[in-house]
Amino acid sequence: MYKELRQHFEKIISLTDSEFEYICSHFSVKKLKKHQFLVQEGDLVNNDYFVIKGLLKAYHTDNEGRESIMQFAMEDWWITDYQAYFSQSKATLNIDCIEDIEVLSLSLQNRDKICAEMHKVEHFFRKKSNMGYIALQRRILSLLNSNAKERYDQFVDLYPSLIKRLPKILIASYLGVSRETLSRLSS
Template identity: 50%
Template sequence: MDRLRLHIEQITPITDEEFEFIRSFFTLKKVRKGQYLIQEGDDVKYEYLVLSGIYKVFYTDDQGKEYVCMFAQENWWMSDYSSYFNQTPAAMYLECLVPGEVLCLTLYGREKLASEMHKMEHFFRVKMTRGFVALQQRIKILLFNAPQKRYEEFAKLYPVLIQQIPKKMIAEFLGLRRETLSRLYTNSK
């Protein structure tokens, strides 16, 4: 749980007493490779803070084709946010690619923390704002860049992911065919 405190204090300082209160809302979960934290149709009970491991958040179409929305690694937050905040069945999947640990936070816990502690309301607002900005950047990269530039941006932003995620999944994330990504990967070495 010390990592949770360090994570929060990157945005706002907290006292020992405040941290004990905050910590009481989180539960630790170990996650195996291939384990789903969320599947389509599930009740989405948690938002997750990644302590370790790598995770994939994705949709599938009627034919089973995957559309990767994001990969999550240490200190990233993840969930099916539409379902989490609206308390509706999940529309996406959240799968563990590299075993790790996550901290789980219910919507009730999140709301209680935000309403009772201005520091946590500020923390959640900053994290959500940063996530929104990152999403806009991802959309811009996908809309305006050629495949080579998309790959270069991804490699620059996420060097750990390039090494640990199968190329097929990176291709899905970048909106490329696997063959195109293989050619780009070979040319960049």
């Protein structure tokens, strides 16, 4: 299970076996079933999660009960409510399992500890954060400047494997369109 994490780290930094064993000692394994919550709105958020297996969605529910999906996460991706994680406060998002999942969880305290002790791990997380900022900016600009068809085409280009794994209703929510509109776009 930790081999996936090592491969993930080594896309950015190189690690000795002993360094990697030390890093792993700060993670814990969590397994959940489809439809269980990894994070629930209002809960304290203590962990960031690296996905080993499965698929999740992070979403906000408005006062009228409408879901707006902020993010999906599949194998080799990270997910949490980052605002709550970094401020050690209550979640404003829900993170729900679309499939059965296995994740490695890392507390903020452990993250800070290994980053302080190992400069290359701090470098890794800085690079991952930068990539996350870029993805978020791309998503916001897409929502602001692209029509529904363009947003759908961008999603297909960026995440072809997700198209096969996600129900259309979830893709529609992520793109900010109705399921009917998505059906027209994808046919």
